[in-house]
Amino acid sequence: MQSESARVTTAQESRFRVQYPNSRQRAVKVIALDPPSAEMIDELAKKEWKGATFFRALSFASDAEPGKTDAGLSAWLNDLAGRALDLVSEVASSDFIVVVSAAGEDARSVSVIADACTAHHKTLLAIVVPGEGASDADVSASMGHLRPYARMLVIAHDADYITAMLTALRA
Amino acid sequence: MLRKEQNDYLTQTDPGTPMGDLFRCYWMPALLSEELPEADCPPVRLKLMGERLVAFRDSEGKLGLIDEFCAHRGVSLWFGRNEECGLRCPYHGWKFDVNGQCMDVPSEPAESGYAKKVKLKSYPLIEKGGVLWTYMGPPEKQPPEPEYEFCTVPLNQTFMSKRLQETNWLQAMEGGIDSSHVSFLHRGDLSTDPLFKGAAGNKYNMQDLSPVFEVIESEGGLLIGARRNAEDDQYYWRITPWVMPCYTGVPPRGDHPMHGHFWVPIDDHSCWAWSYDYHPTRALTDHEVDSMKAGKGIHVRYVPGTYRPLANKDNDYLMDREAQKAGRTFSGVEGIGMQDASLQESMGPICDRSKENLVSTDNGIIMARHRLMRSAKALVEKGVIPPGVDPEHHKVRQAALLLKRDVQYKDGAKEALKAKQGVRQTSV
Numbered sequence: 180m181q182s183e184s185a186r187v188t189t190a191q192e193s194r195f196r197v198q199y200p201n202s203r204q205r206a207v208k209v210i211a212l213d214p215p216s217a218e219m220i221d222e223l224a225k226k227e228w229k230g231a232t233f234f235r236a237l238s239f240a241s242d243a244e245p246g247k248t249d250a251g252l253s254a255w256l257n258d259l260a261g262r263a264l265d266l267v268s269e270v271a272s273s274d275f276i277v278v279v280s281a282a283g284e285d286a287r288s289v290s291v292i293a294d295a296c297t298a299h300h301k302t303l304l305a306i307v308v309p310g311e312g313a314s315d316a317d318v319s320a321s322m323g324h325l326r327p328y329a330r331m332l333v334i335a336h337d338a339d340y341i342t343a344m345l346t347a348l349r350a
Numbered sequence: 351m352l353r354k355e356q357n358d359y360l361t362q363t364d365p366g367t368p369m370g371d372l373f374r375c376y377w378m379p380a381l382l383s384e385e386l387p388e389a390d391c392p393p394v395r396l397k398l399m400g401e402r403l404v405a406f407r408d409s410e411g412k413l414g415l416i417d418e419f420c421a422h423r424g425v426s427l428w429f430g431r432n433e434e435c436g437l438r439c440p441y442h443g444w445k446f447d448v449n450g451q452c453m454d455v456p457s458e459p460a461e462s463g464y465a466k467k468v469k470l471k472s473y474p475l476i477e478k479g480g481v482l483w484t485y486m487g488p489p490e491k492q493p494p495e496p497e498y499e500f501c502t503v504p505l506n507q508t509f510m511s512k513r514l515q516e517t518n519w520l521q522a523m524e525g526g527i528d529s530s531h532v533s534f535l536h537r538g539d540l541s542t543d544p545l546f547k548g549a550a551g552n553k554y555n556m557q558d559l560s561p562v563f564e565v566i567e568s569e570g571g572l573l574i575g576a577r578r579n580a581e582d583d584q585y586y587w588r589i590t591p592w593v594m595p596c597y598t599g600v601p602p603r604g605d606h607p608m609h610g611h612f613w614v615p616i617d618d619h620s621c622w623a624w625s626y627d628y629h630p631t632r633a634l635t636d637h638e639v640d641s642m643k644a645g646k647g648i649h650v651r652y653v654p655g656t657y658r659p660l661a662n663k664d665n666d667y668l669m670d671r672e673a674q675k676a677g678r679t680f681s682g683v684e685g686i687g688m689q690d691a692s693l694q695e696s697m698g699p700i701c702d703r704s705k706e707n708l709v710s711t712d713n714g715i716i717m718a719r720h721r722l723m724r725s726a727k728a729l730v731e732k733g734v735i736p737p738g739v740d741p742e743h744h745k746v747r748q749a750a751l752l753l754k755r756d757v758q759y760k761d762g763a764k765e766a767l768k769a770k771q772g773v774r775q776t777s778v
Contacts, residue, residue, distance in 0.1 A: 184663040184696070188516065190619065193698045202707045275710060304710040319758045322564070326758075331710040332564040333717065334760075343720040347708050349351050 205274040207231045207350035209341075210256065210292060213284035215310060219338050220279060224259050226342065231350035233259055234269065238288040255291070270295040275302040278325070279341065282309040283317030286324035293328035305329035308338055352703040352719065360722055361518045361700050363615040364400030368726040373399055373595060374487035375729065375739050377496045379612050379624045380415060380475060381405055381482040382512060393437055395428040399486065400617045404428055405475060406448070409435045413475040414448025415484050421452065421468045446470055479503075480510050481624075497741035498597065499769040500610075500626040508628035509607070509642045511649045514658045515691050519596060519621035521701040523613040525690045526598030527714045529576040529590055533559045535689050538679045540603075543686065545627070545638065545647030549604030551750050551778035554578045554586035561588075565713050566760050570594060570743025571721065573767065574714040575759045584752045586778065587759050589767060591746040592718055594725065594738030599748035600648070602777035607634060608748060609648050619699035622657075625649050625687065630747075631774045650687045659688055667692040745769040749776045 186192060207230055211217040217235045224233040234256040255266035270276060276296055280286040289305065296303045305325040309318050318334060325332055335341065352360070363370040378398065385394050386407040393406035395418050402418040404427045412435075418426055420439040427446070430437040436453050438445040444465075445454040450472030458464040473484045474492065479501025485492050500508050515522050525531070533555050540552045558578035566573045571592040577585040588601035599610035612624035625648045627634070634642075645651035651660040661668040667683045674682035683692045708716060721737070728734035737743060749766035753759060766776030 182664050182666050184666045184692075188663055188695050188698055190699050193702070196698075196702070196705075201705060302710050304713070315761075319761055322758050322760075323756060326564070326755075330562055331713050332562075333713050334564075334566045335717070336567050337720075337724065339724070340717065340720055344713065344716050347351055347712075347716040347719070348710070349707065 202349065204230045205349055206272060207275060207277060207345065207348065208234060208269055208273040209277045209279065209345070210234045210236055212236050212278055212280045212286050212288055215281035215284060216279040216308070219308065219341070221259060223341060228345070228350060231345050234264065236288050236292070237263065238291065266292065267295050267298070270301055271299045273301055275304060277304045277306065277345070279306050279308065280321050280325060282307050282313035282321045284321070286321050289325055289328050296328075302330045303328055304331045304333075306333045306335055306341060306344070308335055308341075351706055351708060354704055356723065357700070357703045359726070360719060361520050362618055363519065364618070368730050369722070370399055372722070372726040372729055372736055373615065375491070375493070375736055376595065377483045377485050377493065378614050379481045379512070379622070380484040382510060383477055383480045383482060386413065386482065390432045393428055393430055393432055395426065397616050398484070399615050401486070403473070404430070404437070405482065406432050406437050408448050409433070412448045413477065413482060414450070414472065415475040416446060416448070416450040416472040417470040420444055421470055448472070479508055480505060493739045494741050497744040499630065499745065499747065500628040503628055503630060504633075506633040507630070508626065509634055509639055510624065510626045511642065512622050512624045512657050513650050513652070513687060513691070515621050515623045515694065516619070516663060516699065517621065517694050517697065518618055518700045519613045519615040521694050521697055522621050522623055522691075523596050523598065524715050524718070525694055526611050526613065527572070527574055527590055527592050527718055528712070529563070529574060529588060529714070530561060530711050533561070535680050535693070536686050538677060539686055542678075543646055544641045545606050545609075546603055549606065549778065551586060551588075551603055554580055563711050563713065564759065565717050567717070567721070568746065570738040570740070570746065572714060572717055573760070577759070580752055583755050585755055587749070587751055587753055587763065589749045589759060589763055590714075591748055591767065592714075593743055593746060594736055595722060597738070599746070601748045601750040602775050603750065604777055607638060608775050610748065611648070623687070623691065630769075631772060645685055645687075648687050650685055659691065661685070661688045661692070663695055747775060750778050751776050752778060
């Protein structure tokens with residue numbers, strides 16, 4: 180008699196796998212940490228997404244203290260329409276956070292986002308895009324900024340990867 | 351998650367498919383040397399990437415890999431007589447050499463030249479490191495021979511096995527770059543398997559079940575670093591190389607031999623899981639080789655006379671619920687190779703990736719798929735040679751090491767990740 184394992188793993192039996200949506204839509208917040216990354220996510224945002232929304236960290240305008248803005252955390256993010264948004268509430272309403280950093284740019288503001296993620300038990304995923312002209316040292320510096328906070332750190336030479344990743348994660 | 355058309359794109363490797371074209375850019379393991387042990391030994395039939403072939407070693411020791419079926423009436427040449435520098439069909443006596451060239455059509459006068467006009471499809475077959483490799487792409491694009499370290503060290507330092515896996519190649523390969531399952535599925539084996547136990551690094555795997563990952567593109571594929579907390583302001587890093595399209599290396603443990611896999615498509619519903627073990631600087635001990643032959647480590651025991659695992663879907667993988675309950679195995683299946691294969695086969699012959707729910711730690715898998723699709727597209731549309739064809743890309747090593755927390759593994763492990771003749775692996 181055929182074993183159950185042999186029977187259920189046939190192509191014919193695959194059609195009896197129960198068909199239903201096995202997960203709900205996810206809210207993924209994608210935050211650019213620096214101006215080159217902001218340009219990237221501007222382009223990304225033009226695509227069709229299920230649950231991804233895109234932001235710029237306003238703090239990259241602040242040279243003195245990375246992560247700080249004049250209005251504090253309540254106006255820490257900008258959406259793509261330019262509205263100032265509260266970082267903590269955006270993080271709290273997300274399923275996970277993706278930060279994007281161009282290699283060689285100042286990524287230290289990630290620590291503020293990471294604090295919000297920790298407070299709300301959200302996973303932080305970081306992507307470094309080296310871009311043209313970025314040196315190995317630039318990449319290392321960016322990784323050094325992001326490593327303490329990211330559950331997953333990816334170096335993606337191809338900006339299309341962000342699209343592929345968000346799609347794969349059902350964003 | 352992949353859309354159905356993306357899943358089809360990545361999983362189909364028959365001739366004329368984009369991934370089929372991609373695979374046909376590389377030298378691929380076809381057979382173990384032991385399968386064609388001597389001149390004029392019995393031929394072996396095999397299927398690779400949806401093509402039925404027969405391999406033989408002729409009277410002079412030359413290797414041939416040709417279309418399985420005789421050009422006359424379509425008889426399988428597996429029934430053929432391997433004699434006098436050719437494989438003779440037993441039906442009407444047509445004979446073919448290692449290049450597929452017909453040498454003799456007994457019913458026609460030799461002077462007629464009829465035989466010269468008949469040729470079977472053939473592919474080069476070379477022997478390296480105990481493996482017979484083939485290249486199934488256009489002859490004018492044949493790359494230099496493979497340079498993976500396991501096939502360039504002396505033969506007494508390396509061991510290779512293969513097992514049939516009854517799934518598409520991609521879900522098998524994805525298991526090879528998915529480091530996060532080790533602390534669960536294989537946890538019982540870290541302290542008992544003779545090819546794993548005793549390594550100082552094992553404790554970090556067991557202490558920290560939530561590794562943090564870093565994925566970096568390499569010239570030939572990817573480097574996937576998994577870090578766990580360690581003492582003295584350090585991380586314990588396990589770094590898995592993936593070389594396109596289907597080579598993976600498992601980070602080493604102590605002075606045990608280093609191991610890893612090739613995942614070679616047979617057809618869209620099955621693949622060969624090749625499993626290598628080698629040590630860069632010393633001969634494998636008798637105990638190590640005996641353990642490998644006994645199915646320990648990443649190897650398996652076979653159904654006698656085959657390369658099908660003894661524990662297979664027909665016997666429910668010899669599921670042992672008592673061992674599972676007692677924690678000797680996490681899944682109830684014995685042996686690392688079959689622990690992986692049993693779960694991957696349970697996904698079905700081709701995993702339906704439209705229903706999966708990946709998480710952030712699956713970025714190694716996401717990135718590998720992305721690179722495969724991008725490379726296949728560039729090959730098909732622009733003729734761009736994909737990563738992993740250049741033998742320099744093969745000279746990569748897996749590594750396990752402790753690094754200060756502020757050191758990037760791409761910098762701190764840079765030398766450890768290079769294959770260097772006569773240099774021991776970097777391992778904890």
